[in-house]
Amino acid sequence: MSFLAPIWLVLTVAVAVPLFLHLLRRRIDLRREFPAARYLLRAEIENVRRLKLRNLLLMMLRALTLLFLALAAARPIGALLGSGHVPSAIAVVVDNTMSTGVIVNGNPLLSRLKGMARSVVQGAGSNDETWLVTADGAVTGGARNVVVDAIDRVEALGGRADLMGAITRAAGLVLAADLPAATVVVLTDGQSSQWPGDLSLGAVRVVAWAPTDTAPYNRAVTMAEPRPPRWSPKGSVTVGASGADSVTYRVTLGGRTAARGLLRGSDEQVVRLEPSERGWLAGTVDLAPDELRGDDERHFAVWIGDAPSVSVLPSSGLFIREAVDALVQSALVTRGPGVEVAPADEATRVPALLFAPADPVRLGAANRNLERLGVPWRLGDVRRDETIARGNDVDGTPVKIRFPLRSEPGATAAPDTLATASGEPWIVAGPDYVLVGSAMTADATTLPVRAQFLPWLSNILSQRLTREGSGLVHAHPGAPIRLPAGVTSFESDSQVVPVGATATAPTRAGVFFLRRGEERVGALVVNPEREESRLDRLTSADLKARLRGRDVVVTADQAELTRRAFDASTQRPLQALLLLLALVCLVAEMIVVRQAEPRGVRRAA
Amino acid sequence: MPPITPTRADLIDPASLASLGRIEIIARWVVDGFLSGLHRSPKKGFSVEFAEFRPYQPGDDLRFIDWRVVARSDKWMVKQFEEETNTRAAIVLDVSRSMDWTGAPERLTKLRYSEQVVAAIALLLIRQRDAVGLVRYDDKLRTVLPARARTIQWRRIVRALEESGAGPDSRMAEGVQQAAKLIRRPGILVVVSDLLVDQDQMEQSIRVARAAGHQVTVLHIMDPSEIELDSRGEAIFYDPEGTLEVTATVSDVRQAYAKTVVHALEEWRLRLAALGAGYEVIRTDMPFGVPLRKAFATRQRLP
Numbered sequence: 011m012s013f014l015a016p017i018w019l020v021l022t023v024a025v026a027v028p029l030f031l032h033l034l035r036r037r038i039d040l041r042r043e044f045p046a047a048r049y050l051l052r053a054e055i056e057n058v059r060r061l062k063l064r065n066l067l068l069m070m071l072r073a074l075t076l077l078f079l080a081l082a083a084a085r086p087i088g089a090l091l092g093s094g095h096v097p098s099a100i101a102v103v104v105d106n107t108m109s110t111g112v113i114v115n116g117n118p119l120l121s122r123l124k125g126m127a128r129s130v131v132q133g134a135g136s137n138d139e140t141w142l143v144t145a146d147g148a149v150t151g152g153a154r155n156v157v158v159d160a161i162d163r164v165e166a167l168g169g170r171a172d173l174m175g176a177i178t179r180a181a182g183l184v185l186a187a188d189l190p191a192a193t194v195v196v197l198t199d200g201q202s203s204q205w206p207g208d209l210s211l212g213a214v215r216v217v218a219w220a221p222t223d224t225a226p227y228n229r230a231v232t233m234a235e236p237r238p239p240r241w242s243p244k245g246s247v248t249v250g251a252s253g254a255d256s257v258t259y260r261v262t263l264g265g266r267t268a269a270r271g272l273l274r275g276s277d278e279q280v281v282r283l284e285p286s287e288r289g290w291l292a293g294t295v296d297l298a299p300d301e302l303r304g305d306d307e308r309h310f311a312v313w314i315g316d317a318p319s320v321s322v323l324p325s326s327g328l329f330i331r332e333a334v335d336a337l338v339q340s341a342l343v344t345r346g347p348g349v350e351v352a353p354a355d356e357a358t359r360v361p362a363l364l365f366a367p368a369d370p371v372r373l374g375a376a377n378r379n380l381e382r383l384g385v386p387w388r389l390g391d392v393r394r395d396e397t398i399a400r401g402n403d404v405d406g407t408p409v410k411i412r413f414p415l416r417s418e419p420g421a422t423a424a425p426d427t428l429a430t431a432s433g434e435p436w437i438v439a440g441p442d443y444v445l446v447g448s449a450m451t452a453d454a455t456t457l458p459v460r461a462q463f464l465p466w467l468s469n470i471l472s473q474r475l476t477r478e479g480s481g482l483v484h485a486h487p488g489a490p491i492r493l494p495a496g497v498t499s500f501e502s503d504s505q506v507v508p509v510g511a512t513a514t515a516p517t518r519a520g521v522f523f524l525r526r527g528e529e530r531v532g533a534l535v536v537n538p539e540r541e542e543s544r545l546d547r548l549t550s551a552d553l554k555a556r557l558r559g560r561d562v563v564v565t566a567d568q569a570e571l572t573r574r575a576f577d578a579s580t581q582r583p584l585q586a587l588l589l590l591l592a593l594v595c596l597v598a599e600m601i602v603v604r605q606a607e608p609r610g611v612r613r614a615a
Numbered sequence: 616m617p618p619i620t621p622t623r624a625d626l627i628d629p630a631s632l633a634s635l636g637r638i639e640i641i642a643r644w645v646v647d648g649f650l651s652g653l654h655r656s657p658k659k660g661f662s663v664e665f666a667e668f669r670p671y672q673p674g675d676d677l678r679f680i681d682w683r684v685v686a687r688s689d690k691w692m693v694k695q696f697e698e699e700t701n702t703r704a705a706i707v708l709d710v711s712r713s714m715d716w717t718g719a720p721e722r723l724t725k726l727r728y729s730e731q732v733v734a735a736i737a738l739l740l741i742r743q744r745d746a747v748g749l750v751r752y753d754d755k756l757r758t759v760l761p762a763r764a765r766t767i768q769w770r771r772i773v774r775a776l777e778e779s780g781a782g783p784d785s786r787m788a789e790g791v792q793q794a795a796k797l798i799r800r801p802g803i804l805v806v807v808s809d810l811l812v813d814q815d816q817m818e819q820s821i822r823v824a825r826a827a828g829h830q831v832t833v834l835h836i837m838d839p840s841e842i843e844l845d846s847r848g849e850a851i852f853y854d855p856e857g858t859l860e861v862t863a864t865v866s867d868v869r870q871a872y873a874k875t876v877v878h879a880l881e882e883w884r885l886r887l888a889a890l891g892a893g894y895e896v897i898r899t900d901m902p903f904g905v906p907l908r909k910a911f912a913t914r915q916r917l918p
Binding site: 040041042043044045046047048049050051052053054056057060061064065603 | 712713714716809811837841844846848849850851852853854855856859860861863866867868871872874875876879
């Protein structure tokens with residue numbers, strides 16, 4: 011037997027009080043004249059045996075009462091008779107990831123998990139501490155009704171969150187409570203993608219519930235990607251879905267249905283669109299609903315505007331001029347004062363597409379001009395070793411003459427490097443510039459004469475160097491995000507929510523426009539993780555193998571879960587038993603005392 | 616309904632009555648009330664000399680029905696007698712320290728109550744032209760008044776009752792023996808005491824008095840607190856006439872004490888009955904008429 015509040019054991023010294031009073035009885039100072047004292051003496055002599063027994067009994071009953079009360083105050087627990095369970099710290103982890111929103115037998119699986127969580131929490135006693143931990147890491151603790159209310163408010167998240175992190179957090183909570191039993195109750199759908207590895211929880215008991223039946227068949231939209239990211243104003247949406255059979259899909263843009271189609275198997279389709287709207291638009295690709303509605307729709311956002319204007323300096327070279335002419339004819343760009351295309355030594359402003367001068371003699375002038383334009387890169391000494399460029403859109407391009415690019419101290423080079431040559435930056439970019447380390451001539455590099463030159467140039471001019479439409483952020487529900495500078499709020503469904511520079515993505519999927527004051531400057535596209543759509547489950551044995559705790563129980567039986575949630579196998583609180591014994595002693599003492607008092611005397615007293 | 620208030624002095628609460636006047640006044644009130652309650656002439660009594668017949672009334676002693684008259688006239692008639700005037704009586708009063716005690720301030724002490732009873736009995740006897748004597752004792756004989764039938768005798772008795780007492784012992788045997796000597800021919804002895812004495816000596820003295828032909832009536836005066844312990848808590852209870860001290864918790868011994876008292880009273884009753892003496896327990900909260908009635912009822916029952 012041990013005690014939760016052993017300090018109260020000092021009260022056991024109170025047992026000495028009845029004993030002391032019993033011994034003190036013969037030292038009475040009060041004297042009363044009583045002529046019939048001889049009768050009193052005779053009464054005592056004739057009843058001395060009964061009186062001694064009675065006094066001894068009263069003393070023992072009073073001492074036992076005090077002893078039981080003192081022991082009860084010390085909150086003993088033991089493996090003896092007792093009621094309830096040992097005082098426990100219980101954290102109930104409810105897996106409310108998107109996959110638990112799946113409909114099983116007409117009801118969401120999450121509703122069943124919440125019901126089990128309620129029954130576990132309602133089984134807690136006044137000596138227990140309970141918490142609710144959801145998959146997104148949110149913790150609710152306190153009184154039992156508070157936790158039950160929190161369970162009622164739990165809703166399925168829009169993504170996969172971090173269930174293992176939530177369980178680890180729950181284990182920390184119950185261990186920190188420093189109660190005799192520490193238990194984490196995990197209520198999950200057993201989705202295998204949520205359990206990539208083992209989870210060690212130390213001395214914590216783990217009682218888990220997971221279904222053993224087969225997961226429902228699920229189809230999901232796996233791709234809804236606008237290409238290019240900015241439409242001017244033409245563009246396309248690449249659509250894809252999981253599953254082996256055919257499924258119809260619908261593409262919406264700006265709240266209107268833009269296209270419908272049929273997807274076969276896991277093929278991808280490109281839907282070409284030319285909307286009349288301008289600015290940021292939200293769109294979706296959705297499928298016919300199935301048991302898991304959360305992944306039957308995927309969101310995207312696109313910026314739609316006119317083609318950017320471009321001015322080309324004559325010294326840019328023949329290839330550049332011809333390419334821009336071709337883009338103008340294709341309506342991908344227009345002539346105008348927007349983006350300047352020029353050698354680095356002659357550029358007059360940004361935004362600009364810059365490239366190295368054809369004459370190495372102009373190296374110094376080029377670097378001075380770059381400094382003047384605020385570009386944090388400089389051209390290094392000329393290299394004439396033929397090498398192959400590595401990078402998006404220009405991969406494999408031979409480079410013969412180049413000026414290795416050097417970043418100025420304090421500049422962050424890595425994010426701006428679009429391509430390298432011999433491991434050195436060759437094409438770099440900033441917010442309003444793109445700098446190429448070679449001249450756009452055939453003897454310097456074959457880039458201007460390659461087939462991918464025009465798409466590359468078009469992408470640079472209409473996507474990279476156009477300020478509008480640059481603020482597109484993708485995230486998963488609940489994940490931390492880094493917003494573009496100056497964003498002050500989210501806008502969704504006509505509601506505006508203020509945010510800071512760094513924030514967490516909303517827990518539901520959707521498109522949230524980024525605002526700088528009253529102006530839309532970008533969009534946050536939140537979609538669930540693709541692996542969350544795979545509903546295949548772990549077996550009970552596999553789940554048990556992944557959980558490492560003091561005593562791990564995995565069951566699919568709700569009654570067993572409720573029964574085993576509290577550790578009733580070891581010690582139990584003895585407080586109620588001791589209070590009952592104290593009450594019995596008090597009643598017995600009262601009966602013994604009252605037997606000596608005639609009814610009339612009791613009434614008078 | 617308003618409570619019924621007794622108007623006869625022998626039925627009034629003794630403490631309230633005693634607070635109204637001196638002992639002789641109270642005694643007269645008590646005796647007058649007592650006699651009026653009998654519905655008889657103070658000149659008549661169930662004595663020796665026949666006086667007249669009267670119709671039988673419920674409550675009359677069947678011994679006094681004249682069966683010859685009943686046979687002749689078919690009427691139930693009772694014989695009345697002239698009062699006896701030559702009975703000699705002696706009252707023995709215990710005035711020891713144990714008598715000067717009460718269990719509650721609103722009650723009379725046993726001694727005060729007994730003095731009032733003695734005065735009333737004496738007055739009643741003298742009014743019947745009986746000779747009355749008085750013996751008061753504690754650790755010694757305090758008063759010895761030979762029996763006389765004159766009215767002034769009652770005044771002597773009252774004056775004697777006002778003398779001091781409260782000695783640390785009760786020499787009852789001496790008192791009874793002295794009283795028996797006061798009456799030369801068989802008479803009446805009325806002993807008024809709390810009987811906190813040696814039983815054997817008491818028994819011996821009664822036996823001697825009975826052997827002399829005296830009718831003996833013992834009025835055992837007890838305070839209600841001596842019959843049932845009504846105090847609380849723990850205390851050392853000491854006997855004012857001796858060295859006896861008893862430490863007791865009242866709640867512990869209350870029942871046992873009550874049983875012991877009942878047993879002791881029954882013991883007294885049996886012992887005195889065996890000697891042919893009358894015995895009555897008188898509580899100090901009883902109206903004075905009760906001891907008077909019991910004293911004379913006992914006398915009538917005796918052989």
